[in-house]
Amino acid sequence: MAGIEIRDAHLHNLKNVDVDIPRGKLVAVTGVSGSGKSSLAFGTIHGEGQRRYFESVAPFARRLIGSAVDPQVGQVEGLPPTVALEQSTSGGGARSTVGTVSALSNSVRLLYSRAGDNPHGLYSDSFSPNTPEGMCPTCQGTGVVHEPTEATMVPDPTKSIEEGAIAAWPGAWAGKNFHDILQTLGYDLDSPWKDLPEADRHWILFTEERPVVTVKPLRGADQIQRNYEGTWRSVASYLTNTLAETQSDTLRKRVLSFMESRTCPTCHGRRLNPRALEVTYAGLPIDELGALPLDRVHELLAAQSPDPNTAEALLLKQILPALQSALDLGLGHLSLDRPSRSLSAGELQRIRLAAQLRSGLFGVAYVLDEPSAGLHPAERGAVLDICRQFVAAGNSVLLVEHDMDLVAQADWLVDVGPLAGERGGEVVYSGPVGEYDADTPTARALNNRELSLNDAARSPFASLSLQGVHARTIDNLDVEFGLGQFTAVAGVSGSGKSTLVSTVLAGVLREGASAVTDEDEADDAGGDTAFSVGARAGFDEVSRVVQITQKPIGRTPRSTLATYTGLFDGVRKLFAATDEAERRKWTVSRFSYNVKQGQCPTCGGAGKIEVELVFLPGSYTTCPDCGGARYNDETLEVTWQGMNIAEVLDLTVDEAADVFAEEPKVLRAVETLQAVGLGYLRLGQGAPELSGGEAQRIKLATELQRSRNSRRGHTVYLLDEPTTGLHPADVELLVAELNSLVDAGQTVIVVEHNLDVLAQADRIIEMGPGAGAEGGRIIADGTPAEVAAQNTATGRVLR
Structure with missing residues (x-):
């Protein structure tokens, strides 16, 4: 068989495959x-491809590319x-868009510069709000101007400066510096x-x-008293x-909260300079074309x-085939100017x-990670068509x-497992x-794809009612969500599901309930989408809302499953309660790898150190002193049940x-992790x-x-496509846990495409x-059996 021959793959949990x-x-x-399939496909196969490419690149250019994974094969x-x-x-930076x-934005800008009506000899860069040639000079291409005012910088003028009147000052030393300079002046x-x-x-x-x-700061008795030269800067x-200048999204949000934002008076929010906006193609300036849905752009x-x-x-x-591919993949509702951060x-x-x-590559291996994610089952045939086009082109x-319906139509199957973690990492089948x-x-899921529709739907004890909802493409919608039910919101891509649940419903719930969202993600949960609701009712029944997204639980190795x-x-x-710890007078803080006394001094408790080489990209490697244990030797001398603290962290959940x-x-805590398939x-x-x-x-x-330990009243749980990345066997575990929440009297509302989830819900809103x-409209509403009887996209696939 002419193919890719892999020998002794041992990355992560792969067992010398x-x-x-x-x-x-x-x-x-x-x-x-967790079976090791991504380790094989992305870590080993694509990782080896990256490694070979790196070897062909000049050393001085390698650090511009980014680090490659060691394929360990x-x-x-x-x-x-x-x-x-x-x-x-x-989704990229603040200026990143679908285009x-x-x-596609590059080609469209070229089209305007070469074929636009009255182009004035403008080049393609003249039509980009991200270049000096094209951006509006007043707002630098953002369409918005941000202006600090006295009211935004000093929200409570009854306070003195000493009492914190200047809320816009930064915290820590920088704010103290401004304070001390004013005092000196x-x-x-x-x-x-x-x-x-x-x-x-x-x-x-x-x-x-x-x-x-010259500032003479007042410090505590135990702090160094040292004068310094301070430079004043107005607020x-x-x-x-x-x-x-900042690259920090968190700092940017904080700064903007102390500024008044309004539409740019020069470009009126259109982001481009006046010359570019005079040019039209097909009767439209480039910003108006960029605001149209892709299906309308293709038609035009x-x-x-x-x-x-x-x-x-x-x-x-060049443009039309790329647009058609986007339409085939269910992206016709997006516009070229849609911020990429707002996308799933x-x-x-x-x-x-x-x-x-449109790249025209030949003889390459495409490694795709669940491209069906976010697609309604009725739309997934397009993924298969795209894959077949790649193969037909010699790839x-x-x-x-x-998605077992997609898997069933592949030519070859490589199944990794049989289970997860230590019980996986083997190729259990490779063949037709x-x-x-x-x-x-996998074999059970492939050979048993019949749905079992929920025939014992729970009735709600009350309802959340929203009337006159306006948001994105939703126009004057009335909807009710049952409390004490498991509700699934379905529909084709771009039909308004996430807007309704993750933006509107979540936003209204957060206004009146005790909200729990991912850290620093309240804005992300709702995006930048403005919405309005004419009337609402039933929300006083809810004490708490929990919105769970797929954002990371942290961004560094310091955030772990255990913490x-x-x-x-x-x-x-x-x-800390062991005899040895008490003898040494150590408290619980000694056993935190984030506290100096207990952590390894070389890696600071991270377990890894960053290695920077002159001609190679930076990468992380296991700390040579603690071997990844995170702690210093003295801390590891204390044991509980024969294990030190690092050995406990190395345990699997199971x-x-x-x-x-x-x-x-x-x-x-361990049992709840097992219950959702994370053993x-x-x-x-x-976290990374x-x-x-x-x-x-x-x-x-x-x-x-x-x-399970809470007596804080009724909770509404909101989840957006929680089955993304889950095998059918894991979906079964997830559905069982969501049902357990509802059985306990709570409310679960999910945006979902997975048919097993839809089939087991109490109610489907399509x-x-x-x-x-x-x-943006409700086209079906009822039990799974009732929706299956209707001639809608969801009804047809449930039958």
């Missing part, structure tokens, strides 16, 4: 969550160049702000002067400079009839997938996928899909269930190593643990009938 995979075929790579033969399209919850991610810090002379208030807030003074100057451009020998005709030949991971990946079709496709017959989770769930607090208490069987507080993860597994689906289930497990302007 040998496997042969055919080239020029559509290959599905399957397995339960003995030998790979027959490997073509690889292109990976992975799920990502990061920039898909590269002799300004009144003790009178209410409103009583200060207007000239003083204006100077403090708006002066462009930058006096330098407005600090805010505007920080906004222009397809109607043009250029001379076949012109640049216009050549550019349209599935939408982002499908945009990149559509862009790849290979490796599809890491959980139709010949797979074994007692494994996020809170179980590590209980573990540290057990260590192993921890046995170890902590007699410790109820720790065991409860294979290690307690000390860092977790997938979006794993992060969401960790949050759900943490919340399940809290809810949005549609299409996407974008063709959606």
Whole structure:
């Protein structure tokens, strides 16, 4: 068999795997969550492809590319160049849009510069709000101007400066510095702000002067008393400079909260300079074309009839197929100017997938990460069509996928498992899909795809009523959600499901209930979408709302499964209560790897150190002193049940269930993690190593643990596509836990495409009938059986 020959793959949990995979075929790579399938497809196969590419690149250029994964494989033969399209919850920077991610914006700008009406000799950069040539000079291409005012910088003028009147000042040393400079300059810090002379208030807030003074700070008796030269900067100057220079989203949000934002008076929010906005193509300036849905853009451009020998005709030949691919993948509701941060991971990946079709590559292996994510079952045939186009063009496709209807149509199947973590990491089958017959989770899911519709739906005890909802494409919608029910909101991509649940319902619930969202993500949960509701009722029945997303549980190895769930607090208490710890007078803080006394001094408790080489990209490696243990040797001398604290962190969740069987507080957290199928993860597994689906289930497990100990009234749980990244066997566990919440009297509302979830819900609300302007309405509402009887996209696939 001519193909890719892999020998001794041992990355992560892979157990010295040998496997042969055919080239020029559509290959599905399957397995339960944590089985090792991504380690094989992305870590080993694509990782080896990256490594070989790195070897062909000049050393001085390697650090511009980014670090590659060590594939940890003995030998790979027959490997073509690889292109990976992975799920990502990061949509790029603040200026990143659908047009920039898909590269369609480049072609459209060229079209305007070459074929636009009256182009004035403008170049393509003249039509970009992200370049000096194209951006509006007043707002720098953002469409919005941000201006600090006295009211925004000093929200409570009855306070004195000493009492914190200047809320816009930064915290910590920088804010103390500004305070001390004003004190040195002799300004009144003790009178209410409103009583200060207007000239003083204006100077403090708006002066462009930058006096330098010798500051004599007042410090505590145990602190060093040292004078320094301090340079004054007005509050407005600090805010505007920080906004222009910061790379931190958190700091940017804080700064903007002390500024007044309004539409740019020069471009009126259109972001471009006046010359570019004068140019039209097909009767529209470029910003108006960018605001149209992609299906409308395709219709408009397809109607043009250029001379076949012109640049216009050549550019349209590039643009129209890419647009058609986007439409086929269910992205017709998006616009070129839609911020990429507002997109789901599935939408982002499908945009990149559509862009790849125009690359014309031959002889490569595409490695795709669940491209069906975010697609309604009725739309998933388009993914298969795209994959077949790649294969027909002389390429290979490796599809890491959980949708068994798609897997069933592949040419070849590689199933990794049989279970997760230590009980996975083996290739249990590699061969034609139709010949797979074994007692494994994947084989069972492939051979038993019949749905069992819920015939015992729970009735609500009350309802949340929203009337006159307006948001994005939702126009004057009335809807009710049952309390005490498991409700699934379904519909094709772009039909308004997430807007209704994650933006409108979540926003209204947050206004009146005790809200729990992912850290610093309240804005992300609702996005930047404005919404309005005419009338609402029943919300006084809700005490608490929990919105669980796929955002990471942290961004560094310091955030781990154990710390996020809170179980590590209980573990540290057990260590602090040992005889040896008490003899040494150590408290629980000694057993935190974030505290100096206990952590390894080399890595600071991270377990890893960053290595920077002159001609290679930076990468992390295990700390050479603690070997990844995170702690110093002295701390590791204390043991509980024969294990030190690092050895406990190295336990899997399943192993921890046995170890902590007699410790109820720790065991409860461990058992909830097992219940959502995360028994294979290690307690000390860092946040960067977790997938979006794993992060969401960790949050759900943490919340399940809290809810079982909570007497805080009725809770509404909101989840957006929680089955993303889950094998059918894991979906079954997830549905059982969601049902347990409802059985306990709570409310669960999910946005979902997975048919097993829809079939087991008490009620389905289907949005549609299409996407974008063709959606935003409720087209079906009832039990799974009632919806299955209707002629809608969801009804047809449930039958």
